[in-house]
Amino acid sequence: MRSAGLVMGKSLGYLRTTCATALAAVLGACANLPPLNEDTAQAARPCRAFFAQLDDRIAAAGVGDAGYARIPGYPYLRADRFLASFAHEVADGRAFDAWVDGLRLRDLEARRAELRNLGAADADALLARSAACGAELAQLELASPARRADLRARVRVPDDYAWTARVLGFYPAAVPFLNLGIRRYHAAVRRDYARPLATLDSPGPLMVWVPARTADTADDADGALAAAPRDALGIPQLDAQVWRRLVERHAPVWWIETGGDYDRPGAPRWDRHGRPGVDPAHPVVYYRTDYTRLGKAVLPTLSYIVWFSERPPQKTLDPYAGALDGLIWRVVLDPWGQPLVYDSIHPCGCYRYFFPAQALQRQAQGGFWQEPVLFPQADVPPPPLALRIQSQTHALRRVVAAAQAQGERRHYVLQPYAALLTLPHEAGSRSLFGPDGLVAGTERGERWWLWVAGVPEPGAMRQWGRHATAFVGRSHFDDVRFLEQQFAVPEWAR
Structure with missing residues (x-):
């Protein structure tokens, strides 16, 4: 009985993390984002593909950083509890732009460590591409009022309780x-x-x-x-x-x-x-x-x-x-x-x-x-x-x-x-x-x-x-x- 309890205890310790990671991957792949017009969607595809490939490499190498929460559907943004607290307070305009800038900086901070630990020879170039693509996607996608509202609804940091x-x-x-x-x-x-x-x-x-x-x-x-x-x-x-x-x-x-x-x-x-x-x-x-x-x-x-x-x-x-x-x-x-x-x-x-x-x-x-x-x-x-x-x-x-x-x-x-x-x-x-x-x-x-x-x-x-x-x-x-x-x-x- 005791050995069964020990196994259950250890397994449950990782259950939340495993499920959350799998759920985030699924949601990121098919997040049901509000549609963009065809020209905007076409312009966003190269950077979307870049982030998808990069995140696959990071996940496969097991070097993902857990300090900030990923935002399903927005691979160029990450949140902490401080920025997440503004999600329902930022309207369009300067406040929203400052908030998104903070979310982008947190993603880049995490990626800097992930890319170095990945051992990629072109880590600096990949980080620069991440910064450029993040800025481009934010400008393209978040010009849409529907996307801005969707982002505000998605930004949250899950608690650390199973x-x-x-x-x-x-x-x-x-x-x-x-x-x-x-x-x-x-x-x-x-x-x-x-x-x-x-x-x-x-x-x-x-x-x-x-x-x-x-x-x-x-x-x-x-x-x-x-x-x-x-x-x-x-x-x-x-x-x-x-x-x-x-x-x-x-x-x-x-x-x-x-x-x-x-x-x-x-x-x-x-x-x-x-x-x-x-x-x-x-x-x-x-x-x-x-x-x-x-x-x-x-x-x-x-x-x-x-x-x-x-x-x-x-x-x-x-x-x-x-x-x-x-x-x-x-x-x-x-x-x-x-x-x-x-x-x-x-x-x-x-x-x-x-x-x-x-x-x-x-x-x-x-x-x-x-x-x-x-x-x-x-x-x-x-x-x-x-x-x-x-x-x-x-x-x-x-x-x-x-x-x-x-x-x-x-x-x-x-x-x-x-x-x-x-x-x-x-x-x-x-x-x-x-x-x-x-x-x-x-x-x-x-x-x-x-x-x-x-x-x-x-x-x-x-x-x-x-x-x-x-x-x-x-x-x-x-x-x-x-x-x-x-x-x-x-x-x-x-």
């Missing part, structure tokens, strides 16, 4: 037990946060990892954000230099309890056997710049991802142990460039914490059918901040002023998150993440019972945009209205 697993796992019957485990975990975290900082134990030396800065962060990056022009969607238009200054200004200090090599941050890599690991000789923290929404405001976000080689077993048959581990720390900035809210998860999507940086009115949240997030610390100091990280589990134990972090100081390097999509591998490159958005080889034993929650491969490391963060109910780390789920909209965002 309803089949919840049905077969008798999810309603499992929820009381899931809630019990969540309450116990929250209580344990609160007890740890209630301890005086000086009493926190460490099995080895405390290492203080500080960012190696390359930009002048003392200048008016906040003023540059406040003065930045907005496009027709209200999105601040920040150049790469301003983004970099903001990233370096808000990069945290990582104050890590170091009991072994598994507590040393590093750059993920693939070994010659195709197993994931981390190179501690290259201490890297990856960053990602993005946006979220609060009321009528569009707010910049800065995310920092640190990786460790493993979560080592703390006991025999530890169900939470496995290859690769890490922490994601996100900073949401207000329109004036000041931190508004911090939150964090592990790269599995687990252990979500919130830390408000400004006074915000909390919303009632949680309940029997929706897992609450945890607010473990009443107040956080002003930046710069240090994050106290526990040995082995890599749990976030405290957020303190950077000056409080004492220990041997070392530097880490900031690199764009996109570097994870083209890691060196054999003669070419390979993404850290598979076409299903998961990191192969990072499965955890907890999946054998948590599959009933509908999260594919619970505990495994996963790609940005694929972080389901609740076992009870539904929630994603990149939910575009995640702030409104926790806080009342302040006056300045109404």
Whole structure:
């Protein structure tokens, strides 16, 4: 009986991804798009054929990128939850054009990684052709009002929950037990946060990892954000230099309890056997710049991802142990460039914490059918901040002023998150993440019972945009209205 359950659990973990991929392929091939006049359709055929052939090559090689959602019938566009949230708000005109430009840029970002991992000798030429064909098809096809309406209806990002697993796992019957485990975990975290900082134990030396800065962060990056022009969607238009200054200004200090090599941050890599690991000789923290929404405001976000080689077993048959581990720390900035809210998860999507940086009115949240997030610390100091990280589990134990972090100081390097999509591998490159958005080889034993929650491969490391963060109910780390789920909209965002 138990072995049958294990097989079912593992199979269900991939069921949603497999079905979604097959469905997308079918819909892309015969999407029943509104018809175009014959001249326009004829002009679009060469680029349509190019994308069809290219996507076939990418799929056959297994190098598809799962970070953005493909849009059935529109192979030159991809979406994330942020842009998808505008689908029913953009009318014809500048707002629609800005929205489509964003969808095209996301497709090109994904294709850049796919083409490099494909190992195509003409990857640069194929990317240039993708950009040109995407622009041409957008101009040809989206001149049609019917096509514009059709696109608005199709742009959505599927959630990362498998309803089949919840049905077969008798999810309603499992929820009381899931809630019990969540309450116990929250209580344990609160007890740890209630301890005086000086009493926190460490099995080895405390290492203080500080960012190696390359930009002048003392200048008016906040003023540059406040003065930045907005496009027709209200999105601040920040150049790469301003983004970099903001990233370096808000990069945290990582104050890590170091009991072994598994507590040393590093750059993920693939070994010659195709197993994931981390190179501690290259201490890297990856960053990602993005946006979220609060009321009528569009707010910049800065995310920092640190990786460790493993979560080592703390006991025999530890169900939470496995290859690769890490922490994601996100900073949401207000329109004036000041931190508004911090939150964090592990790269599995687990252990979500919130830390408000400004006074915000909390919303009632949680309940029997929706897992609450945890607010473990009443107040956080002003930046710069240090994050106290526990040995082995890599749990976030405290957020303190950077000056409080004492220990041997070392530097880490900031690199764009996109570097994870083209890691060196054999003669070419390979993404850290598979076409299903998961990191192969990072499965955890907890999946054998948590599959009933509908999260594919619970505990495994996963790609940005694929972080389901609740076992009870539904929630994603990149939910575009995640702030409104926790806080009342302040006056300045109404």
